[in-house]
Each structure stands twice: as C-alpha cells, then as structure tokens.
Amino acid sequence: MHGLLALSALHYAYLHPQEQKKWDIISVHHQSIALRFFALRLSAINKDNCEAYFWLATLIYLVSMCCVAHNERLGRSVSLNEVSQSFMLLHGVRGILSYQPIEVWREHGGPLGSLLRTPVLSRRDYLSLPFQKRLDAVTVLAREVPAMFSEVINPQSVCVLAVESMRRVHQLCKSNDENPSGPWGWPSSLPPMFIEMIGNRHPTALVILAHYLALTRPYEQGNWLFRGWSATVMGLVDEALDNNWQPWIHWPKRSVMERINIDDMEG
Known part of the structure; x- marks a missing residue:
C-alpha cells in the first residue's frame, strides 16, 4: 500500500505543481516506509507471497526512477548512486520472478503477460543501423x-x-x-x-x-x-x-x- 501511495503522491504533485512540495513530502514518507518494509522481509518471500512482493518491488523501482527523472522539479539532488540503486532495484524485481515458474506469471495476462513473453526478432539487417x-x-x-x-x-x-x-x-x-x-x-x-x-x-x-x-x-x-x-x-x-x-x-x-x-x- 505504501508503495502505491508514494507513486500516487508523486503523480498528484506532477499534476498540481502549486501543491508540489506538500505532496513530495508525503511521497517521501510513504517511500521510506515501503523501502523499510520490503528490506526487512526479503528473507520471507516465498512462492505463496511472491506476487505481492513483486508488485511492491515494482512500485519502489518506479518511484526511484521517477525521483531521478523529476529531481529538478522536486528540488531533490541526485547522483549516479541513485541511478545504480534504481538498476539494482530492477534486479530485485527480476529476482522475485524466480519464486514460481514463468508460465504462472504469464497466466496473469495483460501488460505483465506481454512483458514476460519471449521476444522475437523480425528478419531484417540490423547491423547496418x-x-x-x-x-x-x-x-x-x-x-x-x-x-x-x-x-x-x-x-x-x-x-x-x-x-x-x-x-x-x-x-x-x-x-x-x-x-x-x-x-x-x-x-x-x-x-x-x-x-x-x-x-x-x-x-x-x-x-x-x-x-x-x-x-x-x-x-x-x-x-x-x-x-x-x-x-x-x-x-x-x-x-x-x-x-x-x-x-x-x-x-x-x-x-x-x-x-x-x-x-x-x-x-
């Protein structure tokens, strides 16, 4: 829930720049809670609860990317450390997928099913691009x-x-x-x-x-x-x-x- 609230607050701040500071503070609060919750429960992830943790980790990753993208507007300072941390978060999201067969994840359909299907290259000369x-x-x-x-x-x-x-x-x-x-x-x-x-x-x-x-x-x-x-x-x-x-x-x-x-x- 806190991951979703953190992202929602950032979106509201984006849509209502006159209230940006207030909602950015709210987002930071929920982001901190979500990160702490996730970090303390990494060892508890299993095939029964992995889907909930997958969505939480995805939300935390999206918030981290958004904070880098909008740092100037939000008045936050960022560094290459934040970039590498975002990349490591995505590694964590990918790691959670291993808790159950990929076919089970694909059964959800929708955007997730599309993302997890095996990509196929069309026949064309790419090397000359x-x-x-x-x-x-x-x-x-x-x-x-x-x-x-x-x-x-x-x-x-x-x-x-x-x-x-x-x-x-x-x-x-x-x-x-x-x-x-x-x-x-x-x-x-x-x-x-x-x-x-x-x-x-x-x-x-x-x-x-x-x-x-x-x-x-x-x-x-x-x-x-x-x-x-x-x-x-x-x-x-x-x-x-x-x-x-x-x-x-x-x-x-x-x-x-x-x-x-x-x-x-x-x-």
Whole structure:
C-alpha cells in the first residue's frame, strides 16, 4: 500500500505543481516506509507471497526512477548512486520472478503477460543501423578495460556483456515484433559488477550508460514517470567524466539533448 501511495503522491504533485512540495513530502514518507518494509522481509518471500512482493518491488523501482527523472522539479539532488540503486532495484524485481515458474506469471495476462513473453526478432539487417555501428566502437572501448582474466566476471567482461545486451535490446525495439517494455528492461540484464561500476563512476561504464540514455529517450514520450530521465542522467555522466572522455559521449549526448533519433545520426 505504501508503495502505491508514494507513486500516487508523486503523480498528484506532477499534476498540481502549486501543491508540489506538500505532496513530495508525503511521497517521501510513504517511500521510506515501503523501502523499510520490503528490506526487512526479503528473507520471507516465498512462492505463496511472491506476487505481492513483486508488485511492491515494482512500485519502489518506479518511484526511484521517477525521483531521478523529476529531481529538478522536486528540488531533490541526485547522483549516479541513485541511478545504480534504481538498476539494482530492477534486479530485485527480476529476482522475485524466480519464486514460481514463468508460465504462472504469464497466466496473469495483460501488460505483465506481454512483458514476460519471449521476444522475437523480425528478419531484417540490423547491423547496418547507425546505433549498431556506434556500438561496434563502444565494444572496442569495452575490450580495452584492464582485467584479471583469472576471473570470468571481471570489469572488461561485464562491459562487453552490457554492450551486447544493449545491442539486442535495440534490435528488439526496431523489430516489427511488439516490444512492450521498450528498452527499459536492459538494466535487469546487467551483471551486478557493472552496476557497481556505474555507481563508482568508472568511465567506460559511464560511456556505455550514455549510449543507453540515447536509446531510451524516445520512449519517455507520453510517460510522465520517466520523462526527462535520460537528460538528467546524461547531465550526471557529463559531470563525472573528465575532458579525455568527453569525445566518447558527444554522440549520445547530442542525440539526447537535441532530441535526434539514434538511427538518424551518423554511426
């Protein structure tokens, strides 16, 4: 209930800017209660109650994304730590799905059933698209990350995995096959180490994140929750990277700030 109240208060604040401060305070109150309730009961999740916890975790995730997207309007300060925490929350949402067979979740139908069905790529040449070509260059950068190859999961491997996962997400978004989640599911596919690298401001991880922001921007339209998220996070990435790394984000930054579709740009 508190997760729903937190999100509802944010929506009311969005619709009634003259009462924004009051309802933002109310939202923060309910968000804190929801987070505390969820954190204290993680070990109690089982197949009998997992659906209730799934919806609670989803609401907490949506509130966290909304707070980043609307931070300026709400007068809140945000950092890349909040971004990485949002991504980890989505990991938690995905983890709850494992408490019962995916077929059981699909039986609910509606938006959830659509989100959980296996996506199918249409037959077309994706690799020639400008964004795919741009990801080729980012993959080369990812392979330059120093790593101890005695560990399978290392900074280089998780960066490469993040880029390849984004490549597929872009292909699904461009496919004729409907993709209800758009690009928003990408963070759930990321290795936890990569999410930590974002929070720690690792430059290669931030370059990869910047390209994801360019991919998500068109999907914010018509969605009050996420509107402005890509531009906000792009500002955080821009601030975190020094001059040596700025050329790497010029391409996605231009796409986000000038609202140019990624496949209308030169790769």
